[in-house]
Structures are given as structure tokens and as C-alpha cells.
Amino acid sequence: MDVSHILDPLNDAQREAVGSPLGAALVLAGAGSGKTRVLVHRIAWLIEVENVSPHSILAVTFTNKAAAEMRGRIETLLGQGVPLWVGTFHGLAHRLLRLHWRDAGLPQAFQILDSEDQMRLLRKVLKSLELDETRWVPREIQWFINAQKDEGHRPKHIKTDDPTRQQMVKIYQAYEEACRRAGVVDFAELLLRAYEIWRDNPGLLEHYRERFRHVLVDEFQDTNAIQYKWLTILASPNGLPFVVGDDDQSIYRWRGARVENLKQYRRDFPKSTLYKLEQNYRSTATILDAANALISHNSGRLGKTLWTAGEAGERIKMYAAFNERDEADFVVNRIRDWVAKGEARRDVAVLYRSNAQSRVFEEAFLNARMPYRVYGGLRFFERAEIKDALAYLRLIASRGDDTSFERVVNYPTRGIGAKTLTLLRDKARASGTSLWLTAEQCVKTELGQKAAEALRNFLLLIERLAAEVQGLELHEQVDHVIQVSGLLDMFKKNRNERGEAQVENLLELVSAARGFTPEGDTEISPLESFLAHAVLESGEGQADPYDDCVQMMTLHSAKGLEFPVVFLTGLEDGLFPHQRSTTELAGLEEERRLCYVGATRAMRQLYISYAEQRRLYGVDTYSQPSRFIAEFPKDLIDEIRPRLRVSRPYHVRPSGTLEESPTPSIRMGCRVRHAKFGDGIVLNFEGNGPQARIQVNFERAGMKWLMLSYANLTVV
DNA sequence: TTATGCGGAATTTTT
DNA sequence: TTCCGCATAA
Numbered sequence: 216m217d218v219s220h221i222l223d224p225l226n227d228a229q230r231e232a233v234g235s236p237l238g239a240a241l242v243l244a245g246a247g248s249g250k251t252r253v254l255v256h257r258i259a260w261l262i263e264v265e266n267v268s269p270h271s272i273l274a275v276t277f278t279n280k281a282a283a284e285m286r287g288r289i290e291t292l293l294g295q296g297v298p299l300w301v302g303t304f305h306g307l308a309h310r311l312l313r314l315h316w317r318d319a320g321l322p323q324a325f326q327i328l329d330s331e332d333q334m335r336l337l338r339k340v341l342k343s344l345e346l347d348e349t350r351w352v353p354r355e356i357q358w359f360i361n362a363q364k365d366e367g368h369r370p371k372h373i374k375t376d377d378p379t380r381q382q383m384v385k386i387y388q389a390y391e392e393a394c395r396r397a398g399v400v401d402f403a404e405l406l407l408r409a410y411e412i413w414r415d416n417p418g419l420l421e422h423y424r425e426r427f428r429h430v431l432v433d434e435f436q437d438t439n440a441i442q443y444k445w446l447t448i449l450a451s452p453n454g455l456p457f458v459v460g461d462d463d464q465s466i467y468r469w470r471g472a473r474v475e476n477l478k479q480y481r482r483d484f485p486k487s488t489l490y491k492l493e494q495n496y497r498s499t500a501t502i503l504d505a506a507n508a509l510i511s512h513n514s515g516r517l518g519k520t521l522w523t524a525g526e527a528g529e530r531i532k533m534y535a536a537f538n539e540r541d542e543a544d545f546v547v548n549r550i551r552d553w554v555a556k557g558e559a560r561r562d563v564a565v566l567y568r569s570n571a572q573s574r575v576f577e578e579a580f581l582n583a584r585m586p587y588r589v590y591g592g593l594r595f596f597e598r599a600e601i602k603d604a605l606a607y608l609r610l611i612a613s614r615g616d617d618t619s620f621e622r623v624v625n626y627p628t629r630g631i632g633a634k635t636l637t638l639l640r641d642k643a644r645a646s647g648t649s650l651w652l653t654a655e656q657c658v659k660t661e662l663g664q665k666a667a668e669a670l671r672n673f674l675l676l677i678e679r680l681a682a683e684v685q686g687l688e689l690h691e692q693v694d695h696v697i698q699v700s701g702l703l704d705m706f707k708k709n710r711n712e713r714g715e716a717q718v719e720n721l722l723e724l725v726s727a728a729r730g731f732t733p734e735g736d737t738e739i740s741p742l743e744s745f746l747a748h749a750v751l752e753s754g755e756g757q758a759d760p761y762d763d764c765v766q767m768m769t770l771h772s773a774k775g776l777e778f779p780v781v782f783l784t785g786l787e788d789g790l791f792p793h794q795r796s797t798t799e800l801a802g803l804e805e806e807r808r809l810c811y812v813g814a815t816r817a818m819r820q821l822y823i824s825y826a827e828q829r830r831l832y833g834v835d836t837y838s839q840p841s842r843f844i845a846e847f848p849k850d851l852i853d854e855i856r857p858r859l860r861v862s863r864p865y866h867v868r869p870s871g872t873l874e875e876s877p878t879p880s881i882r883m884g885c886r887v888r889h890a891k892f893g894d895g896i897v898l899n900f901e902g903n904g905p906q907a908r909i910q911v912n913f914e915r916a917g918m919k920w921l922m923l924s925y926a927n928l929t930v931v
Numbered sequence: 932t933t934a935t936g937c938g939g940a941a942t943t944t945t946t
Numbered sequence: 947t948t949c950c951g952c953a954t955a956a
Contacts, residue, residue, distance in 0.1 A: 278945065305946045329946080348951090349939095402946045437945095469943065569942050571947090591944085628932070751946060771943050793942055809943080832941065833947040934956080941949085 220292070221259050223916055225252070230744075232490040233257045237265060238582050239450070241435075241480055242459040245521045246506075246815035247497030248779065250459050251281075254431055255288045257457055261429055273427040273672050275446070276303055277434050281775070285433070287375045298426070305402055306751055308409035311740060318419060322398040323884035324613040324743060327750040331597070332618045333401045339621070340390045343644055351386065360387050365439045365471040367410065396649055397617035403441075410445045415484045415500035420448065422777040428501065435460030435480070439471035447483055457798060462517045463510050466771060466809050468801065477517060495521045495815075497777050499528025500822050505847045506814040513804045513844050520814070531847065534824040534855045535840070539572075542826045543579035545855075546782050549822065550585065550765055553780060554575075560586060564766045564778040566813050568791040571831065572784065573767055590768035595754030599708060600717040601724055605749055606828065607696050611681045615649035624650075627705040635662065676700070689741045692730035697721050705716045710840065765809035781808070782819035786825040786841035810843045823847075838902075886913060886931040892919060894931055 222230050229249055232242045233307050244250035253565040258274065261267040286301045300307060309327070312319050328336065334525040337360070338353050363373065370388040394400060400408065413420040430450050432438070435458040437664045438446070450456040458480060465474040481487060483929055495503055503521045510516070536542035550563050565576055565587075573589050580814075581812045595601060603626060606619035625631040658671045679737035680699055685691040696809075697703045706717040766778065770791075785791050791810070796802035814821060825840050895913035909923045921928075 303946065309946095327946090330944095405946080467944075470945080573942080574947090625932095630932095753946080769943065790942095795942065805943095830947085867935075932956105937953085939950090940948105941947100943947085 216264060218260070221256050223262065225256060226492065226494055228490065229253050229256070230494050232259050232492070234264075235488055235490070239455060239484035240456070240457045240490065241477070241487050242490045242607075243477075243490060243519055244459050244461055244492040245466060245495060245519050246461065246812070247495040248492035248521070249496060250286065250461070250492065251288065251433070252456075253457055253492065254433055255292060256287060257381060258289055258431065259292045260502045264296065267429055269297040271426055272429045272431070273307070273449075274299065274301040275307060275433065276301070277437055278921050279303055279306070281433055282306070283312045284287065302443070303751070307914060308405040309747060309751060310410065312405065315412055315419065318416055319408045321400065321408070321614070322615070324398065325404070325617070326397075326399045326609050326613050326616045327747060328394075328399050328401040328598070328618060328663065329750050330357075330402070330754065331602075332385045332399075335621070336393055336397070336399070336618050337386075337390055339617075339640070340393050343640065344386065344389055346382075346386070351382070356383060356386055359383050359678070360390060361401075361403045362471060363387060364401075364407045365441055367441045367444055369527045392647075393617070396615070396643070396647060398613055398615040400619060400651070401826045403679065406445065410441055410448065413445070413448050417428050421450060424454065428553050430454060430456045432456065432458040432460075435472050436462050436477055437467040437472045438476050439473060443473070443476045443479070451483070456480075456487075461519070463513070463519065463808055464774065464812050466774065466805060466812060468805050475515050476518065491519055493519055493521055495523045497818050498815060499525060499819060500562065501528045501530055501851050502814060502817050502842075505531055505821070506811050508848050508851075509807065509814065509846045510811045513807055514800075525571040529820055530853045531821045531851050533821060534822065535846070536824055536826040538828040539826045540579070542784060542824050543575045545820075545824060546576065546784065547579045547583045547585060549782075550780075551583070554585075556829070558779075559899045560763045560765045562779040563782070564768065564776070564780070565782045565784060566768060566770050566773050566816070567784050568770060568793060568809075570769060572790075576767055576784075576859055584589055586762065586764040586766040587767055589764065590766065590772050595720075595723070595727070596749040596755050598720055601721050603702055603750075604693070604697050604700075604721055604724055605746065607677070607700050607702070608693065608742060609746055610651075611684060611696070612740070612746060614651040614677070617643070617650045620650045620654075622674055623700070627701045629673060630665070631673060632666075635670060638662070657911060684742075686816050688729075689731060689745060690725050692742060693728040694725045697725070721850075722752075770809050770917050774812050777816055777818055779818045780820045780822070781813070782824065783813045784808075784824050785829075786823055787829065787838035787842055788841050789836070790829070790831075791837050791841055792843070807843060808844075810841075810853050810891045823852075887928040888931050889913065889926060889928055891922070895919075 222234065225233060226249075229252065232240065232253050234914070242250075242253060244253065245463060254274070258272060261272060262269055269514050276285060282302050289301070289873055290296050300310075302310070312321060312325070315710060316325065334357055337357055338348075341348060341351055341353060341356070370384050371393065373384050375384070384604060394404070399682070412828055413423065427449060430446060432446060437460075438664060446456065449737050460477055463478055464475050465472060468474070480487070498506075500523050507520055532544050534542070536545055546565055553563060554560055570591065576586065603623060604621040609616045609619040610623070621636070624636070639653050639657060642657065643650050646653065654670055658674065662670065662901050676699070680696055683699070688697065698791065703718065704720055705715050706721065708714070709717065728745060731741075731745050731748065733741050792803055792806035796806045823844065825838075825844070828835055828837050830836075847865065886894055887897055889911070892911070892913040895911040897909060897911055909921050909926065909928070911919055911921060911928075913919060
């Protein structure tokens, strides 16, 4: 058997992992060390060398992009399409639930809620429970519910004496009930149910254990509790899981990811072999040295040091900007120089911690007439007009989908007002059925002439659409629905840019339907398949690779990407690391990993910058350089504009005056003492004269804003 | 039903 | 500053 095409392109460490004997394995793969390559070649190895049937391989990723890339590379390597299951956790869970909807206790045509739909439904639930939304903040409840599901907890499992928590559990329960009535599942529910059907059906579990003996997982450090349970219930006791991850690149703790799963995996599969990929093929030695030094400040690492056979490269350049506009100008000028050398704009990335920072850069790019593209933001299938159209389609597929019902029942307006809807909602909740069924009842009895007429027309419209669409091609169905529902006409009436864009998007939806090929199982209709696709893969928010644009994105969305030139901006304490992450060590360490991820995106040149003064949310804030800057070795950094004034000390006198003064008393970052609150660090201030307010993080009392003139602070 | 204004809050994001 | 949700008015 000639295995050269599998092994030759690999280095020693990669080769060892790829050709490892059948058994559980953990590959710690540093940034830029060929992680995907190892996964892809391992799959090829299993199929071609170990004679494993592709049917018994399950490859799991987190994003659709990663899944698509993996599939593509496998096919290239093997020279043919292979029928193995490759997909995201959610995609695979969805597939299982479609196959076993009865076991899962779901209606056959169940629909999937995206986060926005989930929020809408949750709001309805809160209203029906007559809870005050200022006390029970929907966003927080949503977070609570998802966190519980991510941990694998149903309402009945949550025991608590805390009345607030008890109420949350009640809401969770009511929300679940609302989902059941409507026949919908949210993202977290997909995972939880997929786990539960295995847990509760030994026969089914046995079948899948037999079938998928080879589970390969990418980005293992990003798995949450339920994903881990799902994987391990499948892989125990005889499975051969092959997982790849990097504890230093775990940046999703805040949404339930558990780095500890890497260590837990070692305990749960004690016979697993550990491989480390430390050779980096992306960055210069300078960049790697800096990144290594930075990340070494974290505790409890599994331990890994990136190295390269390549050259040292240029030193890291640091710019201390006067304010955020100065920072943006600096970036623009540097990119100009880069482009003047004949290099491409698309090779440059501007990274920042939070989306709010993008605006200043956009303005600067606009000013400089330099093409740029901002990643993130609304994706195609998340646009309101698209979701409107999809809601009609979803009702056709599943009448019970209350979220969709509410979305379009009076959109375009057809005389079904708040009163009618309130009545419907109350009745539906009382009888435990969907709005659709309730509406069918009410039309006959409960309503006044006019309202009944309007509602009847809506019901007839949907029934009519459902009938007319039968037998049509998918794109014809979509086209028909946007015409007959009146959506298209309604947007056409908006004689402005917005309306034009909406019409264009609806037509684009028709094209998307035309280009859509349902994958795999054909037991659900093309329409249903398309609807699931729209929710689970809300569409690329990606740049057109043919446009030569500077790329702008958050650090989080930069993970997995690489660029010859990277600007790491806004390195200020409070912004990066973000204020809200600095209260506990785990949060701060995650910020540091984020910084590490940012730095390791750079191939040839890394710039870092910060602003001494930044206007954020309409107020000027003055900050200290990020503590991470000091964690990069000094000798790897060139300061571009040696700063004459070290922190441009706007000194704040306790008298309440704000001025530049040579005799500082209170300034950013210094320790102060308050009679009541004790000692703390000055983090921020705003305003002038008697209105001046100062933000202090007290060791005992926490963060406080104080009126400077009353606070009576002394410097410690 | 639709337009306007106020108050409050404001990481990070995929599915 | 900007965005969102809600209440109020037309």
C-alpha cells in the first residue's frame, strides 16, 4: 500500500499523530501547526491504511466553514467523494433528530429557532407570565436557559432555594412548554435532545456506537458540557476518539466552552495517546517568541511552545496613539505604505476587541478612500425581510410554528390587531395548543365579524400557498410565496434604498433556493431541508475574495485565519483586557489567550497599538496601556513614536479641577483611599471642574463612580 | 396602525 | 454615541 501521499507532506510530529495506532488520541495542536491537515490526513489514513469504512467515521467541527473545508480537503486527498458524516455539532445533532424524531419526542416537521426567534418566543412567555421585563431581563433569562441546556440540565433537575433562581427555572419551564406547543427547538435544544435520545435509548446508542467507532473532533477546547457528554457517551467504552485542540486558543468560556474538557478527556480515556504539534508554519520567530512569552503568564496550561524553522523576521511595532483617531490614522498610513510597495490590501487585517471600535477605522478608511471590509454583522438569512419570507415558508411546512405565525400574521398588515392576537395567545396557552389551531377555532366562534374575516383570510392564504406550492421546484415555491403573500409588493412600495435592498434580498433568496441541493437524507422535503439549512448555516458573512480590501474584524472572528500583516489595536486596560473580564482570574486569562490568538494570526508583521484617550459611548476615557503589552518581551518591540509623555498625565486634583499639572495627586491607575470604601485603583474619569467624576475599582467595595469633589480621596 | 421621543444599556459569537 | 424597546400621540 502506497501511503506516501498521506505521510510525505507531514512533519515528524504530524506523521506520528496521523499514523498513530487505533485508539483514543489527543492532539495538542498549536496555532498554525497544521491542525486541520492532521485531521484530514488521519481520516485518509483510517480509510486507506486501516481499511476503516468511511461509514464508521464521524468528523465534528464547530463551524460550517470548518466542516466544508475539511470535507473539501478529504476529497482532494483521496481523489473522490467519501460518504462520511462531517458536520458541526448542531448539524449532526439535527440530522439525528430528523432521523429519530419519534424517539426525540418531536413532531416530524419540527422547526429550528435561531437566537433571535428564541428571544421573541421568550419575550412572549415572559409576557404571558405577566413578569416585569425590567426585573426579569429577557437577555439574561435567555442566557440562563441556554447555559442550563449547555450543561445538560432540564428544569426539573435544577434544585435551588434562591427565589430568583426558582423563578428563572419556572420561566425556563414555561419556555420549554411554549417550544413544545409550537414544535420548535432552539440551538441548545438540538444538542441536548441528541444527547438524550442516546442516553435514553440503549438500542439506539448501541447502534451508533457500533457504527461510529471513529469520532474525530476539531477545536476540542471549545466543547461545552453537553457536547462533551454527547461525544463521550458515543465513544465509550470501545470507541476510538481522535480529538484535536489547543488550550491556549480557548476563547469561548463565556458561552459555555470548557477548556477543562481537554484534561477530562485524558482522565476519561486514560489509554489515550498525547501528541503535540509545536512547529509553526505561519509566523516569524519574532512573532512566535512574543506570543509564547505572553501566553506563559497563564496558569494551568497543558504546556506547549511554538517554534519555527523560519527566520526571525521584523520586530513587532508598537504605536502609542494620542487618541482613537490618531490610532486609526496610524493604521491607515501604514497600510498605505504597504500598498505603495505593491502589496495587497487583503493581506492586512485590523483586529479589535469589540465591534464598537470598528467605526473609527471605517471613518479613517473612508476618508483615505481605502477599500475595507468589516466581518461580522447580519448574515444573509438573518436579515429581517429574509426571515419574513422564511416565516411564511415555515408555516407552510409546519402550521404550529408560533414564532413564524406571530411574525407574519399581520405582515403585511391585514387588519389583525393586538386585540385579536392577545385573545389568540391566551386561548392557545390555556388549551396548550398552537396559535394556528387556536385561530382555526376562534374564526368559527370567538371573534367579531371583522376580526374573524381578517384572520380567516390569513389562514386561507397559508393553506392556499401550501396547496399551490405542491409539486413546484424549490425556487418556484419561494418565488410564489413572496409574490402571493404580498411581501414583495410591500417592499416595492418602500421607494427608498432600504426598500430596494429588501426587494433585492428577496430575489436573492429565490436564487439561493435555486442553487440549493439538499444533502444526504431525502426523507424530508427539499423545502424543509432548505429551511433547516437557512437557520443552521445563516450564510457567509465573508469577504468576496476577489475584492482587494483591508479586512476588519474582532479578535474572536479572527480565530483560524491568518494574514501577512496584522494590526492588534486598542490595547488598553479596560478595553483589552475588557473591564468585565478582569474581575476574576479565569476571565483575565481568557483575554490573554485572545491576545495570543490575535498575535499568532500574523505571518510577517505584527503591529500593536493603543490610545491614551478614547471616546467610547460618547464619553472620553483615559486609559493605561494594556497589561499585555508589558508581557511581550521588550527587545522584540520597536516603539514607533517614542512617547515623550509617559502617560500624558491629566492630573486630577482632589479639589475637582482637571488640568495638566506637574505635581500629580490623583491620576489614572494610582491607588487611592476612600473613608468608607477603602483602597482601590483609579480606572477612569469624566467631566470637568465640580462635575468631575472618577471611577475607582475598590478592593472590597468593587467598582464605583464617585463625584470627585465629594469623594475626599487620598493617594496611597 | 404608524411616527416620534424618552430612558437605559452598551464584550466577545456560532449554531 | 448609538441602538433598542416601550410608551405616547396622531
